Amino acid sequence: MxxxxxxxxxxxxxxxxxxxxxxxxxxxxxxxxxxxxxxxxxxxxxxxxxxxxxxxxxxxxxxxxxxxxxxxxxxxxxxxxxxxxxxxxxxxxxxxxQDWVRLTQSQFDPIRISDRLWITPTWHEAPSGNAINIALDPGLAFGTGSHPTTRLCLKWLDRNIVGGETVLDYGCGSGILAIAARKLGAGATDGVDIDAQAMIASRQNAEQNGVQVDFYLPDAAPHREYDVVVANILTNPLKTLAPLLAGRVHAGGHIALSGILEEQAEEVMAIYGVWFNFLPPAAEEGWVCLSGTRKATE
Missing domain, CATH: 3.30.70.120 (Alpha-Beta Plaits)
Structure with missing residues (x-):
């Protein structure tokens, strides 16, 4: 009809x-x-x-x-x-x-992040071989791997997770970065988001991918330091959250920040430079991912 x-x-x-x-x-x-x-x-x-x-x-x-x-x-x-x-x-x-379900699904194909890391909707067949696949469907929470900021963070995790690191994904959205960290070999991993809907989506996605991640609203999140903190949000909240996020990274640990336009990179690095030594930004389609190492405490 x-x-x-x-x-x-x-x-x-x-x-x-x-x-x-x-x-x-x-x-x-x-x-x-x-x-x-x-x-x-x-x-x-x-x-x-x-x-x-x-x-x-x-x-x-x-x-x-x-x-x-x-x-x-x-x-x-x-x-x-x-x-x-x-x-x-x-x-x-x-x-x-029309068959709206099939029409919607046809718009989302598997996303190749790197030679070994893929994001695949559940209605597609997962890549074969030794690929690490994250099964993730488009949903109510932000983050399916299609946006440059998410891809930049995933590529950073792919290069930097060696195995066993503790990880905090702040502003976790769909939980994709926390899930990726675990599937890449990270140890205990937490996700934090201000949106209760994100908590539901993240927990469902983690269960779907067979990984253990603990997700929290900000007031319930544990006050601890991590080996790795990744935050894919926006520049203004990143600036506001600088002391909090810096305080979650132990000396020698690493931070990755995205949701930042190229022209905003210097300002964000200047703020976080109090605590971190930064590498040159990684850029894609006008967005950047900033990564740094926590300075030793005096």
């Missing part, structure tokens, strides 16, 4: 209210998009981890999916009237029925 997709133009102040009104009118799904996406006026919006996004696009499109047979003009008029909005511009298109 096909569906009808309504695309309704509005502004940032009305987009969420309009979405709620459409749900009240039995929309099957509603999303908000940038009306200028794909043009020179496209406007990215980001929120720091744990902080809400405090802005939306100036020009938005509310996209609503309805069963076949609804009267689009009535739906749009009723939703607009419910929030005191003049009749907005809208378009209607037909969405044919």
């Amino acid at each position: 096909p569906w009808q997709e309504l695309r309704i133009e509005t502004d940032s102040n009305r987009a969420e209210a309009l979405s709620d009104a459409l749900f009240d009118l039995s929309a099957l799904a509603v999303s908000i998009e940038d009306a200028t996406a794909g043009t020179a006026d496209e406007k990215p919006i980001f929120g720091e981890p744990g902080e809400p996004v405090d802005q939306m696009w100036d020009h938005s499109v509310v996209v609503a999916l309805f069963d076949e047979g609804i009267a689009p003009e009535f739906i749009v008029a009723a939703a607009a009237n419910a929030i005191g909005l003049a009749q907005p511009k809208f378009t209607v298109s037909t969405v044919e029925e």
Whole structure:
């Protein structure tokens, strides 16, 4: 059975209210998009981890999916009237029925990190031979190996985990870095994230990969030092967390930081340089991974 997709133009102040009104009118799904996406006026919006996004696009499109047979003009008029909005511009298109699961799965292929390390969705056959494979499906938590920052951290772990190291993955998301560390031979490994959903995803992913990792919300995390600390988050939280993360690495231990744009690398290294001696940054697609060794305490 096909569906009808309504695309309704509005502004940032009305987009969420309009979405709620459409749900009240039995929309099957509603999303908000940038009306200028794909043009020179496209406007990215980001929120720091744990902080809400405090802005939306100036020009938005509310996209609503309805069963076949609804009267689009009535739906749009009723939703607009419910929030005191003049009749907005809208378009209607037909969405044919598809096998959405197979369509989604077809967009995610195995990801080669190195000669021996792969990330493979569970619906694909794992690489043969001596490859170390992380079975991971796209989900609610960040980190599937597709983003350059995740790949940079995985490559760093692949080069630097010798065996038996204690590891802390701070901002663990899906748990991919902690899981990779364990599969590469690390010893006791912990993961920390501010998102309770990440805890669920990480524990499920660790179980799926047959490795033991302990995951914590920040207030419950153990206060201990590690051989290796890896943090793939964003520059602003990395700057704020510098004393905390430095305090989790023992003298001679190693830190790897990512989620950093190339132009931000010097600033981050300057802050962490109080505690660490850094190697030259590793870069990929405009992002960097910074790695350093903890200075000896005096």
